[in-house]
Amino acid sequence: MRSAYLERPRWSCALEGALAAAGSMPGVVPVLHAGPGCAGNFAWTANGASGLQVTGQCLGLSVPATNLQENEVVFGGTDRLREELLETARIMEGDTLFVLTGCLPEVIGDDARSLADELSTPERPVLFASVPGFSGDSYAGYGEVLKSIAADGVRRLRTKRDLANVWGVPPGLDPFWRGNLEGIRGLLALLGIRANLLFGPASDPKALRRAGAAAANIVVSGLYGAEAAGIFRDLHGIPSVPAPLPYGAAASERFLKAAGRAFGLPPSRMRRAIQTAGRAHYAALEPAVDLLNDMESQRHAAVIGDANHAPALSAFISEELGWVPELTVIVNDLDARGREALEGYWEATGTPRPANLVYASDRRSILEAARGVWPEAPQEGYRDPKRPAIVLGSSLDRALASAIGAGHLSVSYPVANRLVLTRGYTGYRGGLALTEDLVSACIGGR
Amino acid sequence: MSYLDSKIPPVREHRHPETSLAHGSRWRGGHAAGACPIASRADRSFTQGSICPLLPALGIMLSLPDTVVLMHGSVGCGSCAAGNNVNVRGGLSSRGAPVDDVVWLSTALDEMNVINGGDARLREALVECDRVYRPKVILAVSGCLPGVIGDDIDAAAAAVRDEVKARILPVHCEGFKSRFMATAYDVVYHAVGRHLMPDPASVGPRDPRRVNVMNVGSMGLADERELARLAEALGLEANFFPVFADPDSFARAAEAALSISVCPTHDDYFLTHLEESYGVPHVIRHMPIGIANSGRWLRDLGDAVGRAAEAGKIAEKEEGLLRDALEPFLPAFRGRRAFVSAGEYRSLATASLLQELGFEVCGIRSFHFDSYAEVELEKLSRARECSGQGTAGRRAGGAGRGSAAQGGDGDGFVFNVANVQPFEEANLLRRLKPDVFLGHMHGNSTAARMGIPCQVIYNSGYGYLGYRGAYDLARRLHRKMANPGFYRRLGQFGKLPYRESWYGEDPFSRIRGGEEDGS
Numbered sequence: 012m013r014s015a016y017l018e019r020p021r022w023s024c025a026l027e028g029a030l031a032a033a034g035s036m037p038g039v040v041p042v043l044h045a046g047p048g049c050a051g052n053f054a055w056t057a058n059g060a061s062g063l064q065v066t067g068q069c070l071g072l073s074v075p076a077t078n079l080q081e082n083e084v085v086f087g088g089t090d091r092l093r094e095e096l097l098e099t100a101r102i103m104e105g106d107t108l109f110v111l112t113g114c115l116p117e118v119i120g121d122d123a124r125s126l127a128d129e130l131s132t133p134e135r136p137v138l139f140a141s142v143p144g145f146s147g148d149s150y151a152g153y154g155e156v157l158k159s160i161a162a163d164g165v166r167r168l169r170t171k172r173d174l175a176n177v178w179g180v181p182p183g184l185d186p187f188w189r190g191n192l193e194g195i196r197g198l199l200a201l202l203g204i205r206a207n208l209l210f211g212p213a214s215d216p217k218a219l220r221r222a223g224a225a226a227a228n229i230v231v232s233g234l235y236g237a238e239a240a241g242i243f244r245d246l247h248g249i250p251s252v253p254a255p256l257p258y259g260a261a262a263s264e265r266f267l268k269a270a271g272r273a274f275g276l277p278p279s280r281m282r283r284a285i286q287t288a289g290r291a292h293y294a295a296l297e298p299a300v301d302l303l304n305d306m307e308s309q310r311h312a313a314v315i316g317d318a319n320h321a322p323a324l325s326a327f328i329s330e331e332l333g334w335v336p337e338l339t340v341i342v343n344d345l346d347a348r349g350r351e352a353l354e355g356y357w358e359a360t361g362t363p364r365p366a367n368l369v370y371a372s373d374r375r376s377i378l379e380a381a382r383g384v385w386p387e388a389p390q391e392g393y394r395d396p397k398r399p400a401i402v403l404g405s406s407l408d409r410a411l412a413s414a415i416g417a418g419h420l421s422v423s424y425p426v427a428n429r430l431v432l433t434r435g436y437t438g439y440r441g442g443l444a445l446t447e448d449l450v451s452a453c454i455g456g457r
Numbered sequence: 458m459s460y461l462d463s464k465i466p467p468v469r470e471h472r473h474p475e476t477s478l479a480h481g482s483r484w485r486g487g488h489a490a491g492a493c494p495i496a497s498r499a500d501r502s503f504t505q506g507s508i509c510p511l512l513p514a515l516g517i518m519l520s521l522p523d524t525v526v527l528m529h530g531s532v533g534c535g536s537c538a539a540g541n542n543v544n545v546r547g548g549l550s551s552r553g554a555p556v557d558d559v560v561w562l563s564t565a566l567d568e569m570n571v572i573n574g575g576d577a578r579l580r581e582a583l584v585e586c587d588r589v590y591r592p593k594v595i596l597a598v599s600g601c602l603p604g605v606i607g608d609d610i611d612a613a614a615a616a617v618r619d620e621v622k623a624r625i626l627p628v629h630c631e632g633f634k635s636r637f638m639a640t641a642y643d644v645v646y647h648a649v650g651r652h653l654m655p656d657p658a659s660v661g662p663r664d665p666r667r668v669n670v671m672n673v674g675s676m677g678l679a680d681e682r683e684l685a686r687l688a689e690a691l692g693l694e695a696n697f698f699p700v701f702a703d704p705d706s707f708a709r710a711a712e713a714a715l716s717i718s719v720c721p722t723h724d725d726y727f728l729t730h731l732e733e734s735y736g737v738p739h740v741i742r743h744m745p746i747g748i749a750n751s752g753r754w755l756r757d758l759g760d761a762v763g764r765a766a767e768a769g770k771i772a773e774k775e776e777g778l779l780r781d782a783l784e785p786f787l788p789a790f791r792g793r794r795a796f797v798s799a800g801e802y803r804s805l806a807t808a809s810l811l812q813e814l815g816f817e818v819c820g821i822r823s824f825h826f827d828s829y830a831e832v833e834l835e836k837l838s839r840a841r842e843c844s845g846q847g848t849a850g851r852r853a854g855g856a857g858r859g860s861a862a863q864g865g866d867g868d869g870f871v872f873n874v875a876n877v878q879p880f881e882e883a884n885l886l887r888r889l890k891p892d893v894f895l896g897h898m899h900g901n902s903t904a905a906r907m908g909i910p911c912q913v914i915y916n917s918g919y920g921y922l923g924y925r926g927a928y929d930l931a932r933r934l935h936r937k938m939a940n941p942g943f944y945r946r947l948g949q950f951g952k953l954p955y956r957e958s959w960y961g962e963d964p965f966s967r968i969r970g971g972e973e974d975g976s
C-alpha cells in the first residue's frame with residue numbers, strides 16, 4: 012500500500028519531467044498549459060537538484076505558459092491556450108510547439124489535445140502530452156514526451172541502416188544527461204553507428220524528423236523510454252534494443268555487443284572495437300596504478316540512486332574499481348511489475364544484479380538498511396568493520412554518510428553541490444571521469 | 458471582523474485591488490505616481506511561466522526549525538523545496554546551527570485521489586508524520602490540486618487535531634487563486650497569526666526594548682546583523698521573524714514595544730494584525746536599502762521610540778562613514794547605465810541606491826505594483842530632478858503601448874511591471890543597452906546571455922540592507938564591473954529563445970487592459 016506521504020521525493024512531477032525533456036529539444040518550444048507557478052517551481056527545483064543546470068534554450072522562466080487563474084478554472088482555459096499558442100509562434104523561435112498540460116486543465120477538462128491537433132500544420136507541428144502532476148513522477152513525464160514523439164511526432168521514413176535512436180536518459184533528472192548521451196554516441200561511433208539524439212546540445216532541429224529513419228531504438232534503461240520504444244516498434248516497425256547504461260569499460264563492452272548484434276554486425280567487429288578501446292582506456296588509467304594500489308583506494312560502498320543509476324554505479328565500482336558494493340538502494344517508487352521489468356532488463360543486458368538491493372527513498376529506511384552493514388554499536392573484537400566506506404548517492408544522502416562515518420559523492424538526483432555541464436559517466440572516457448571523481452572524493456585531505 | 462478570523466486569507470487581488478502585474482511605460486522624472494494608474498485587470502496575450510504564491514511561502518516555511526512542511530498536492534507541487542533546501546542549509550550554517558536538510562513531505566496525490574478526494578490521505582499523513590518526526594509544527598500546505606478537487610485542509614487538520622501532538626497550520630497556497638506572489642506573505646502570516654500567536658489576554662508585559670523586525674526570505678545573517686546593529690545603537694533589541702524563527706518564539710512578537718517593516722508590501726498584513734490584536738504599534742514606510750532610505754528607516758525607528766534626535770545623529774555619522782568608504786568605487790559607477798529587476802520594493806529601493814552611487818537608472822522592472830510603491834517612485838523621480846538626470850514631463854503614450862522605449866540619456870527610465878516575463882525584458886535590454894543589470898535570483902540569465910554584467914540582488918546570505926548592505930552591494934558591483942569578462946564572452950555566443958522580429962516590436966505590445974479600460 013502507498014504510504015500516506017513521500018519524504019523529500021527525489022523527483023518532481025510528470026509535467027516537470029516532460030518540460031525538461033521537451034525543453035531540451037532543439038527547435039522545439041514547450042508550452043505549459045498549467046498553473047501560474049509550475050515553471051517557477053521547476054526552476055527552483057533544478058536549482059537544488061540538477062547540478063546547477065536551471066536555464067536552457069526554453070527552460071527556466073522563459074517557457075511560454077498559460078498561468079491559469081481562477082477565471083480559467085471556472086470557465087475553461089482553452090481560449091487562453093489558443094491565444095498563447097498563436098503568440099508563441101510569433102515570438103518564440105522554433106518550428107515545433109509542444110503543449111504540456113498540468114494538473115489544472117486536466118481536472119477542469121480542457122481539451123488541449125484537440126486544440127493542438129487543430130493548430131498543427133506541416134510547417135509548424137503542435138505536439139501534445141497530457142502530463143498532470145497527479146499522473147506520475149518526472150520519469151513518467153519523460154516517458155510521455157517520448158510516447159507523443161513516437162505516436163505523433165514521427166513519420167516512418169526510409170530506414171537508414173546505420174542510424175539509432177537512443178532512449179532512457181531523462182534530461183535534468185539525470186544531472187549527467189548531456190555527457191551520458193555524448194558518451195553513448197561515442198560508443199556507437201566505434202561501430203560505425205550514428206546516434207540520433209533528440210535532446211541537448213548534441214542534438215539538432217532535424218533529429219526529431221530523422222527519428223523515423225532509425226534502424227533501431229536503443230534503450231539504456233529498464234524503465235524509462237521502454238514504453239515509447241514499444242510504440243515505435245508497433246507503429247513504425249523499428250525494433251527496440253535493451254542495452255545497459257554503459258558506465259565504464261565493462262558495461263561499455265556489453266553495450267557494444269548488444270548494439271552491434273542489433274545492427275547485424277559480425278562479432279569480430281565488436282571484438283576489434285572492444286580490444287582497441289580497452290587498450291586505450293587502460294593506457295590512460297595506467298599512470299595512476301601505483302598510487303591507486305598503494306594508498307589502499309578500495310572502498311566499501313553504499314550506492315543510492317534511481318533505477319538507472321544505482322545498478323550502473325554499483326556494477327561499475329565492483330567490476331571496474333574492485334570496490335565492494337555493500338548496499339544498493341533504488342529510490343524509485345516501483346510496484347511489483349516495475350521491479351520485475353527491471354530484473355528482466357538486467358537479465359537481458361547482462362547487468363549484474365546489485366548486491367544487497369533495497370527499494371527505499373526516505374532517510375529512515377535507508378539508514379536502517381545501512382545499519383545492517385555498518386552497525387551503530389562500536390565493534391569489538393575481530394569483526395570486519397566494512398571501512399573505509401563511501402556513500403555514492405544524492406546530496407540528500409550526506410546525512411547518511413555522516414551517520415555511518417563514510418565519505419560522500421553526489422552522483423544521483425538531486426545533485427545540489429556539484430556543477431555538472433559536460434560531465435558524463437558513460438563510455439570508456441566516462442568511466443575514467445567517474446574514477447577520477449570517486450577517487451578524488453576519497454582523498455580530499457591528501 | 459479581522460481577516461484572521463476567517464479560515465482562508467484574502468488574496469492580494471481583494472485586499473489591495475490596485476495591485477497590478479502588467480504594466481510598461483516610460484517614466485520621466487518629476488512625475489507623480491498618482492498620474493499613472495496601473496490597473497489590476499491589465500493582462501497579457503502572451504505569457505511565460507511565473508512564480509505562484511506557493512514558492513515564496515515555502516521559502517519562509519521551510520526555514521522554520523522543528524517544523525515539517527507537508528505539501529498537499531501532486532508530487533511536483535513544491536518540489537522547489539530542493540532549491541529552498543540549499544538556502545536553508547546556508548542559513549543554518551551561517552547561524553552556527555547544525556546543518557541538515559529541511560523536512561518536506563508530499564501527499565503526492567494520484568488519479569484515484571483526484572476522483573475520490575484527498576482529504577483522507579491528508580489526515581492519515583498528518584497523523585503519521587507527527588508520529589515519525591515529532592515536530593513542534595506541521596504546516597499543511599495546499600497547492601492547486603486540492604483547490605480544484607474540493608479538499609478542505611482546514612477540516613482535515615481539525616479532524617485529527619486530538620491525535621496529533623504538533624500544532625497543525627493549514628496554509629492556503631493554491632497557485633491559481635492569485636497572480637501575485639506577494640499573496641504568499643499573507644497566507645503564511647495568516648497561518649502564523651491564527652495558530653502560533655498567544656491569546657491576547659495571556660500576553661506578558663511589553664518589553665520596552667524589543668522591536669519586531671520581520672525578515673524576508675532573502676535576508677541572510679549579514680542583513681539581520683546590520684539591522685540589529687542599528688536597533689542596538691538606539692538601545693533596542695531586534696526580534697527577527699519569521700524566517701529561521703523557532704515556532705515557539707512567535708509569541709514574543711506580541712510583547713514587543715514596536716514593529717518596524719523592512720518591506721512594506723511584505724509586512725503589512727501581519728503588522729496590522731499585531732497592532733489590532735495586541736496593541737503593538739508599527740511603522741511601515743521604508744525599505745532600508747540605499748543611503749537615504751536607511752536613514753529614513755532609522756529615523757522612523759528613533760521617532761517611534763522617542764529618540765528622534767539620537768537616531769538623526771547616528772544616521773548622520775553612519776552616512777558619513779559610508780560615503781567615505783564608497784568614495785573609491787564611485788568613479789567606476791558615475792554615469793553608467795543600470796537596469797534593475799526584482800520584487801516591487803526591492804527594485805525601487807535598489808534603484809534609489811544606484812542613483813546615490815552615481816548610476817543612471819535606465820529601467821526598472823518589478824514583480825508587481827501596489828500603492829505602497831508609489832512613494833518609492835516619487836522618491837526616485839525627485840532624486841533624478843535634484844541630480845539633473847531626466848527631464849520633468851509627462852509620460853509618453855497610453856499604457857506604454859505604441860511608445861517603444863528607446864535608450865538615451867536624460868530620457869527618464871522605463872518602468873515595467875511583470876511577474877518575471879523575460880521576453881519583455883530581453884526586448885527592453887536590447888533597446889536600452891545598460892552597462893549593468895541587477896536582478897532577482899533566477900532573474901539574471903536573460904541579461905547575462907546578452908552580455909550584460911549582472912549582480913544578483915535577492916539571494917539569501919549576501920548583504921543588501923542598511924549602511925553596511927549598501928557598502929557590500931557597491932563593493933560586489935564594483936568587482937563585477939571591474940571584470941565583466943564572463944558576461945562579455947557569454948554575450949558573444951549566448952542565445953535567447955526569441956525570434957529576431959520580436960525585438961522590432963514594442964516591448965509592451967502584449968500588455969492589454971491597463972489604464973484605458975481598467976481603473
Ligand code: SF4
Nearest residue numbers: 046048049534601632
Ligand atoms: S500546481 Fe499550482 S501551486 Fe503547484 S506550483 Fe503549479 S501553480 Fe503553484
